Amino acid sequence: MALSLAACSNSTESGSGGDLTPPPDGIPLSGELDRSKLTMTSVISANLDLNVARVPLFRGTYNGARVWFVRMDVSDSALAVELGLNFAPRLANAQNGCPACVQTVQSSDPVLGRAEVAFGGTVDFTPERVLVPSETGFPPLMAQPGSVAGPGYSDLVRVGADPVVFNAPIVAVGDGPFDVTETHTNTLDRVMAIDTVAMTVDMQFIRAFAFGTDIFYFTFSSSGGLSSTLERGTFVPVLGTVPFANDDQNLAGARSAIFTFTNGMRGEVSPPGQ
Structure with missing residues (x-):
């Protein structure tokens, strides 16, 4: 699942970018992102030097064990405004x-x-x-996600029988200390720091x-093992059955298209290098 945290109308190109890519012309190269650009007002800060954003953290449990999650999107417009989340009405589908x-x-x-939330x-x-990587870089010879959904898990949740659907991925488990190094043994591979106080x-x-428009977005999971690995997300196979495959125009569906490119120009002489 991917979602926008900010948008800046400066670019004349369209497409999709990758991790830590030098920003396009017109986007500040350093410092904090102007809050007027945020689509999610719950975002506390967004550091353009590190490509890292700070967001609120929430406590939960699974079978009595501690888990930690974030709130990103919600299918209810009033709650989206109140909580500072992205309004995503199609989540209800x-x-x-x-x-x-x-x-x-x-x-x-x-x-x-x-x-308290029990998952x-x-x-x-x-x-x-x-x-x-392969000899040409892509596709890779091997790709293994750093986190995998367990039985019954989805990033998309609702509380009891309430019809409102949230995108609320679990990003860490346990009581700490939290591994935010290369191994990320108890955190999502995109977690750079966590403060439970x-x-x-x-x-x-x-x-x-x-x-x-230039955008900055979070990504947390994918239904594909390769994309989960590339994007440092959780492999959640059930998301592959979200309605409707290859049909983001169906009003009864919950999908929206995103386009990625793997055959662009590469190298230091082609900024932003890919």
Whole structure:
């Protein structure tokens, strides 16, 4: 799942970018992103030097064990404004023909994160992320995601029978200390720092383009093993059955198109290098 955190109308190109790519012309090269550019007002800060944004962190449990999650999108417009999240109405369609695509969680408050949350599934962060390039770089010889969804897990959740759907991925498990090095044995590979006192987490974001606009977005998971590895996300196979495959125009569906490129110009003489 990918979602926008900010947009800046400076580019004349369109397409999709990758991790830590030098920014296009017109985007500041350093410093903090201007808050007026944020599409998610709950974002605390966005550092353009590191391509890292700080967002609120929330507590939960899975079978009594501690998990930590973030809130990104919600299918209800009023809640999106109130909580500073992206309004994503099509999330409400994610269960159409796919009940397992939305995880049901339990909480005393229907607004996710206002009270303790008990998840029905969790993430295994212990696998080692492995990416071995081929002679030409892509496709790789080997790709192994660094985190994998367990039974019953989906980033998309609803509280009990409430119809509102949140995109609320688990980004860490346990009581710490948290591994935010290369191994990330108990955190998502995009977690750069986590503070369970201040209740914040620093997440690496991606630079991209959409309809001629430069955007910065978070990515947390994918239904494909290769894309999960490349994007440092969690491999969540059930997301592959979110309605409807190869049809983002269906109003009863929950998908939106994203385009990536693997055959662009490369090298230091082709900024931004790919």
